[in-house]
């Protein structure tokens with residue numbers, strides 16, 4: 036079965052957030068204070084997350100990315116992933132993490148069937164890393180990357196949210212990282228989700244990032260795979276790894292969007308920026324899984340063509356990314 040939306044896009048990728056909790060508090064993702072945590076009773080049980088995933092896969096989803104908050108802080112995550120990975124028809128099970136707990140958990144994740152990890156790492160300098168994450172310890176993440184490689188994961192994707200005056204001086208350091216390691220480093224344009232007034236200064240357009248890299252290195256294009264996301268990938272000559280740019284603000288990759296989102300509290304969103312979304316809990320409560328599948332199909336049918344976040348309107352859509360899962 037295939038899920039096709041009204042714009043003719045095939046929706047085959049579910050981003051499933053399993054928790055809104057996090058062991059970091061990145062400045063671009065959560066405000067310093069004032070983010071209300073979901074009450075435990077609001078967070079969907081693993082059984083319900085599995086029911087949603089089962090119906091989504093039956094309807095046409097082929098890839099599930101587990102995200103959060105920080106997915107690895109939720110108790111029982113490994114056995115949940117094991118069950119998720121066993122869903123018939125699911126081709127890819129992948130996870131986005133801040134890497135803090137990978138040292139302890141990488142082996143278990145691999146054994147549970149997680150195929151690949153995307154790891155957020157915004158700075159290679161301990162002080163800058165701590166400032167961006169409000170207290171995170173860089174070494175733990177670097178140890179986590181190593182542990183995951185040893186556990187047999189393919190080369191990691193590293194997510195770097197580029198912020199002018201904060202970490203944009205490290206763009207070339209990350210390029211150098213791909214000379215030494217086979218990582219796929221992706222530079223992400225900063226999205227103004229926290230209602231921040233200074234987002235225009237912080238956001239470094241993808242074109243500028245690429246230009247800055249091109250001034251120092253010879254760029255070679257690489258191909259993008261069918262289930263790959265919005266990242267436009269390339270590499271520099273002589274590198275083991277690759278580079279990518281996710282132009283979340285300037286790019287308009289919405290034409291090729293293949294995603295559906297479900298939050299930890301059971302809100303389904305056709306678009307990252309879809310305001311309130313659709314609450315799946317009433318349908319879950321009926322116990323009728325055929326109805327759940329129809330609801331997934333209905334949400335896909337109503338998926339917006341693109342986001343409406345523009346220079347003028349950006350401040351009108353604040354939300355904590357940790358609630359939606361990125």
Ligand SMILES: Nc1nc2c(ncn2[C@@H]2O[C@H](COP(=O)(O)OP(=O)(O)OP(=O)(O)O)[C@@H](O)[C@H]2O)c(=O)[nH]1
Nearest residue numbers: 131153192194223263264265266281283294307361
């Ligand atoms: N605007 C927008 N941003 C997205 C979308 N999907 C992911 N992102 C952003 O892209 C960045 C990287 O997200 P990841 O969780 O690593 O996922 P991804 O790069 O889309 O995943 P893969 O392509 O499957 O590796 C994050 O900042 C996300 O918020 C999307 O559909 N729209």
Ligand SMILES: C[S@@+](CC[C@H](N)C(=O)[O-])C[C@H]1O[C@@H](n2cnc3c(N)ncnc32)[C@H](O)[C@@H]1O
Nearest residue numbers: 063064103104105132133155194226356360361
């Ligand atoms: C919300 S996090 C959840 C998963 C995990 N905690 C992590 O940090 O990888 C998912 C992705 O969203 C990205 N993200 C969060 N807020 C963002 C923003 N304002 N602009 C761009 N990317 C953002 C993060 O960098 C991360 O790569």
Ligand code: SF4
Nearest residue numbers: 057060061064104133
């Ligand atoms: S980006 Fe990830 S690690 Fe950072 S606060 Fe958000 S959910 Fe937590």
Ligand code: SF4
Nearest residue numbers: 289292306307341342
């Ligand atoms: S902004 Fe919305 S429509 Fe555009 S790529 Fe992201 S999720 Fe898809």
